[in-house]
Amino acid sequence: MGLYERYLARRIRRHEGDPPDHVALVITERDLLEPGGYETLADCLEWAFEYATRVTVYVSVLDAEAVPALRGDLEEIDAPRDVAVRGPDDRTTADAPIQIGIGLGGKHEFTSAVRTLAEGVEAGEIDPEEIDDERVEEHLVFPSEPDLVVKTGAERLSDFMIWQSVYSELYFTDVNWRDFRRRDFLRAVREYCNRSRRFGR
Numbered sequence: 122m123g124l125y126e127r128y129l130a131r132r133i134r135r136h137e138g139d140p141p142d143h144v145a146l147v148i149t150e151r152d153l154l155e156p157g158g159y160e161t162l163a164d165c166l167e168w169a170f171e172y173a174t175r176v177t178v179y180v181s182v183l184d185a186e187a188v189p190a191l192r193g194d195l196e197e198i199d200a201p202r203d204v205a206v207r208g209p210d211d212r213t214t215a216d217a218p219i220q221i222g223i224g225l226g227g228k229h230e231f232t233s234a235v236r237t238l239a240e241g242v243e244a245g246e247i248d249p250e251e252i253d254d255e256r257v258e259e260h261l262v263f264p265s266e267p268d269l270v271v272k273t274g275a276e277r278l279s280d281f282m283i284w285q286s287v288y289s290e291l292y293f294t295d296v297n298w299r300d301f302r303r304r305d306f307l308r309a310v311r312e313y314c315n316r317s318r319r320f321g322r
Contacts (some may be wrong), residue, residue, distance in 0.1 A: 129164070129307035133172075138314035140172035145267035145289070147262070147281050150182045150191065152273070152298035161301055163199045166219060168306045170201050175218055177263055179278040182224035185209070191223050207262050220263050227283030234260035261285065269313045273298045290316055 133140060146165060152158050168175045180195075180220075182188055184216065188208050195206050205217035209224050212233055237260045243249035247256075258264045266285045272278060274297045291308040294301075 123304070126304050126307060129304060133307065133311055136311070136314040140310050141268035141290075141313050142173055143175040143265055143267045144169045144173045144224060144268075145177040145179065145270045145282065145286065147179050147181070147270060147272045147278060148298055149274075149279075150184065150187055150317070153180060153191065153194075153248070155299050156298055159194065160200060161298060165301065165306060166198075166200050166202075166301070168303050170218075172310055173268075175265055176202075177220040177265070177267055177282070179225070179281045180221065180223045180299060181281070185224065188223050195221050195223065208232070211250070211262060212260075213262070215263055220265075222263060225262060226280035227286075228280055230282075231257075231284055232263050233262075244288075257284065263293055269309065271309050273301050273305075 127284055129302065146162075148162070153162065166176055168214060180191065182191070192206050192208055196204065198204065200219055202218035202223060204219040205215035206221045206223065207213070207215050207225055208222075209226075209229060211225070215222075238247060238252055240258065242249055242252075261284060263285060267289045267294060269280070270281075270286055270289045271292050271294070273294055275293070278291070290313050292312055294305055294309070296302075296305050
């Protein structure tokens, strides 16, 4: 670890604010396919679990035909914890410490949850008045709410965890994924510790 990274890590340890328990990363298919893309992800997972107990990775995909190959590679990634990978056609909840979504947009995920609840109402299994936040979350693929969402390369989010990230802290960096290093991740954690979370208030 370099001198500057040790400095950042020490600042985080001494900070009064808690580090994020659930970190989310928003990257692209192109990020992964560039040289070193998968290695950067494996490294970032290691860095994240120095602080967090859960990491969610969303991979936005332009070419739907690339999903099966990406899924296979991500299921084999050298990860520090168990991995659950979900794609656009999956509706089962991901409950592993590492959750990876490939092209699983937030709109699609939320729509599927609403459709499932509507089917339950139609079948007489659910009373409409029983539908609340918790019921909706039970039917999301990624039910956990990230504390910190990190996006590299640009100040914009893709269609990612629309329901879950509503109160998350967002961190954007101009550093591209291929150049993302431990110091950049530590900067994100330090920034999170410096913020006063309002949870919509």
